[in-house]
Amino acid sequence: MRYLRLLGTFIRAAIQNESAYRLNAVMRLLSTGLSLAGGIGGIAVLFQATDNLNGWSKAETLAVLGVYMLVLAVNGLVISPSLHKLGGMGGEIETGNFDYTLLKPLSKQYYISVREWSVWPLLDIAVSLGVIGFAVSQMEASLTAAVLGMFLVSLVIALGLLYSLMLLLSSVAFWYRGTYVLWIMGDVLQTGKYPVSIYPRPVKLVLTWVFPVGFIVSTPAEVLMQRAEPVTLAAGFLLMLVLFAAASLLFNRSLRKYAGASS
Amino acid sequence: MSVHIAADGLTKTYRVPVREAGLGAAVRSLFRPRFDEVQAVRDVSFQIERGEMVGFIGPNGAGKTTTLKMLSGLLYPTSGSVDAAGHTPWKRKTQYLSKISMLMGNRSQLQWNNTVYDTLYIFKEIYGVPSDVFKRHLAELCDLLDLAKLLPKRSRNLSLGERSKCEFALALLHQPEILYLDEPTLGMDVTMQLRLREYIREYNRRFGATVILTSHYMSDVTSLCGRVLLINGGELVYDGKLAKLQEMITPFKIVKLTLDQAELTQEELVSQGIEAELTERKDNEYMLRVKKQDAVTASGLLMSLYNIVDFSIADPPMEAVIDKIYTEGGLG
Amino acid sequence: MNLRGGLALIRGQLFGYLSEKGFFWTLALGWMTAPVIYLLVWQAAAAGGVIGGYDRNDFILYYLCLIVVNQATYPTTHWTTAEHIHNGTISAELLRPVPLIYNALGTEFAVKIVCLPFVTAVVTLFGFGFQVKLTIAADSLGLAAAALLLAMLLRFLLAYAISLLAFWTQQSNALLQVNDTLVFLLAGQVAPLALFPPGLQKLAMQLPYRYMASFPVEAVLGKLSMAEIRSGFAVMAGWILLLAILTYVLTNKGTRKYSATGG
Structure with a gap:
């Protein structure tokens, strides 16, 4: 209960913080508009030349883009700001301000995962939902409640995977200070703009099992198209549990290392 | 407590x-x-x-x-x-x-x-x-x-x-x-x-x-x-x-005095039997270092022998004490 | 002009960056991801035949060259310049007996010298991996080299001019972000400009962005007629002149304002 209240406090702080910058609002709108135009434009140009990309139609590729934007927006809403504050450039591990965090009387993993929010990705979430809706309306299959439910489940798995990966990468900063591995994540995620199955086989394997962009973006889109196999969802869920456990373990080991309990 | x-x-x-x-x-x-x-x-x-x-x-x-x-x-x-x-x-x-x-x-x-x-x-x-x-x-x-x-x-x-x-x-x-x-x-x-x-x-x-x-x-x-x-x-x-x-580090007191006219030298202090060391002099202001146990007798003698305008007795400044510990590495 | 001072700055910064090359190679890998994604997407799309005058081999060559050009022209200092203006470290730079821009130029050269060999090596490996056929005419190579140098200057000047706005506003970072997005969209990263719809293509030819990355690539691949190359250089020179004047004015006004208010 106290942890829920805390969540509200952090979100409120983010909104108050945002009101400090007014020009930012215009720029963020422009930025959202541009990335939307770029994403849709890129697909439009691509499908002018061909009507099938390794078995993906235009509407289906658009759905992938929508899911990509949605996942990215949720990431930008809380996961990325919080974890960058921990292990990013000028983050607490680098400045040593983590000393203060370590002395806060609450679960450290919870605290570092949810304390920083950014308001503008809410707009991105709305836009991405619009893109997904449009893409689905262009498809032949109609949407049932069951499909929608499965889609939500696959999204939860996707975000769980993303969070675990981000936590894993930011915990690395405890061991090798000054390497900003967190940055790589944003770049790798870009591969999710297009269906993973259009990439050459070795790239596809890496994007499924090492950096599971496939599970994070392509699978939810496939669920919408009613093309996903239950086995895929189950595999994604299992991978999420493994990664989450590994990330939590590494984070807590890192805390002990920070406090000098082990080497 | x-x-x-x-x-x-x-x-x-x-x-x-x-x-x-x-x-x-x-x-x-x-x-x-x-x-x-x-x-x-x-x-x-x-x-x-x-x-x-x-x-x-x-x-x-x-x-x-x-x-x-x-x-x-x-x-x-x-x-x-x-x-x-x-x-x-x-x-x-x-x-x-x-x-x-x-x-x-x-x-x-x-x-x-x-x-x-x-x-x-x-x-x-x-x-x-x-x-x-x-x-x-x-x-x-x-x-x-x-x-x-x-x-x-x-x-x-x-x-x-x-x-x-x-x-x-x-x-x-x-x-x-x-x-x-x-x-x-x-x-x-x-x-x-x-x-x-x-x-x-x-x-x-x-x-x-x-x-x-x-x-x-x-x-x-x-x-x-x-x-x-x-x-x-x-x-x-x-x-x-x-x-x-x-006290442990510096068993001294610092005596500062301003004299009316007379000159004060280390030789004179010795000849008068005052157990003190002249450490600094500026015009007619003098600074003496006196062992703690001698402080009272030395002050008494000084007062009785000289025409004193101003007189003070104090512990050495803390910075000096600490510096002594830090540079000598411990309490000796 | 104090050339020796500038050279000393470059040398000093080069040594600094060489010691952190791991960090910059990570960054360089990140910058490569976007073009690599579009390389993979387009080579998949062109598997069936020629699109807009590009066959599969052309697309791969185009994007491999674009990776190198993008790396060569990508400026890095505008972020730090804006940051230094905000936090006041610019004061120390203003006191040096060399023009303010030398600092940024020195860093630019240093980062490029550290990153370019690495990127070129990776691109060459990709080339062998895709078994591309490479035929380049000697005269187009010369033209492309000239275009590349001007592209570096153009892209740097635009970003630097925007970063100087930090003298007036706290939020120049948002503008820099939008500028980066525009480069991404209009400099031929999403698709070669030849594939753009005609209206957009015409606009992109007049804006400075095309000349920051895709123009040298198109020139080296022999995709442009002599007349197109000539008009391209003319547009480019116009933008460079304009931005050089703008940078000069902004530097003067900005430093004057800075010394008047103390930041």
Whole structure:
């Protein structure tokens, strides 16, 4: 209960913080508009030349883009700001301000995962939902409640995977200070703009099992198209549990290392 | 009075990777890293009573901050134990962390773009302070630190002095019963140092909090702490009253006197049988160093023999004492 | 002109960056991801035949060259310049007996010298991996080299001019972000400009962005007629002149304002 209240406090702080910058609002709108135009434009140009990309139609590729934007927006809403504050450039591990965090009387993993929010990705979430809706309306299959439910489940798995990966990468900063591995994540995620199955086989394997962009973006889109196999969802869920456990373990080991309990 | 913090045999050894210069050594160290052991703190034991204000002093790298970090729970010791307010600090139990606060002079907790009040409110939630208690604490802080007009300001618009005041307020919001202060006055000008000291003393007096302080500025320690722990080379070399430490190190008094006309030379002092050493002279002002046990007789003789305009007798300045310890490395 | 001072700055910064090359190579890998994604997407799309005058081999060549050009022209200092203006570190730079821009130029050269060999090596490996056929005419190579140098200058000047706005506003970072997005969209990263719809293509030819990355690539691959190359250089020179004047004015006004208000 106290942890829920805390969540509200952090979100409120983010909104108050945002009101400090007014020009930012215009720029963020422009930025959202541009990335939307770029994403849709890129697909439009691509499908002018061909009507099938390794078995993906235009509407289906658009759905992938929508899911990509949605996942990215949720990431930008809380996961990325919080974890960058921990292990990013000028983050607490680098400045040593983590000393203060370590002395806060609450679960450290919870605290570092949810304390920083950014308001503008809410707009991105709305836009991405619009893109997904449009893409689905262009498809032949109609949407049932069951499909929608499965889609939500696959999204939860996707975000769980993303969070675990981000936590894993930011915990690395405890061991090798000054390497900003967190940055790589944003770049790798870009591969999710297009269906993973259009990439050459070795790239596809890496994007499924090492950096599971496939599970994070392509699978939810496939669920919408009613093309996903239950086995895929189950595999994604299992991978999420493994990664989450590994990330939590590494984070807590890192805390002990920070406090000098082990080497 | 009861014991609030008890440390027993506290030891911290760091393993530091070492390698020789050059590429070959760098590659070799990948496979077989070599480590040097550095003992930062060695077998330190002490007890601190509730409500005491204690200063850790010692030269740079002596182990003060390492000790403080072990007490607050930021560092695990290699061996030894600490009982602080009934807890083992490095387990970092919520109950313990809610009872303490640590203020580091070189680190900031303020949120740049938020107002001071909003930041305080976030701290209220983090520390789980109930709303009515928060209101009371906030009122007390406003009274103590004269904070009210800073509350609606954004942190980035605060002056340096206002900022340090707010950092202090954040540390005190949950009314910790133990306050660890690591170089709290770092980089402040003299006026600000004086003010902050006043706040610390007042907080200790009002709430009976235990305060442990490390500082490079000797005046922080002399003005706040009746008791000091001198740490040198990782070892506790002195634990007791500051005044007594001074006596042990420099068993002298400094006598300053201004004479009406006559000249005073070392030869004359000897011939008059005054046990004193002339250390400085400026016009007709003289400075003498006198052994403590001779101070009374020497002063009496001086007064009876010379026409004295001004006379004072005092302990040597604390800075000089500390410098003597730091450069000579211990209590000899 | 104090050339020796500038050279000393470059040398000093080069040594600094060489010691952190791991960090910059990570960054360089990140910058490569976007073009690599579009390389993979387009080579998949062109598997069936020629699109807009590009066959599969052309697309791969185009994007491999674009990676190198993008790396060569990507400026890094505008972020730090804006940051230095905000936090006041610019004061120390203003006191040096060399023009303010030398600092940025020195860093630019240093980062490029550290990153370019690495990127070129990776691109060459990709080339062998895709077994591309490479035929380049000597005269187009010369033209492309000239275009590349001007592209570096153009892209740097635009970003630097925007970063100087930090003298007036706290939020120049948002503008820099939008500028980066525009480069991404209009400099031929999403698709070669030849594939753009005609209206957009015409606009892109007049804006400075095309000349920051895709123009040298098109020139080296022999995709442009002599007349197109000539008009391209003319547009480019116009933008460079304009931005150089703008940078000069902004530097003067900005430093004057800075010294008047103390930041």
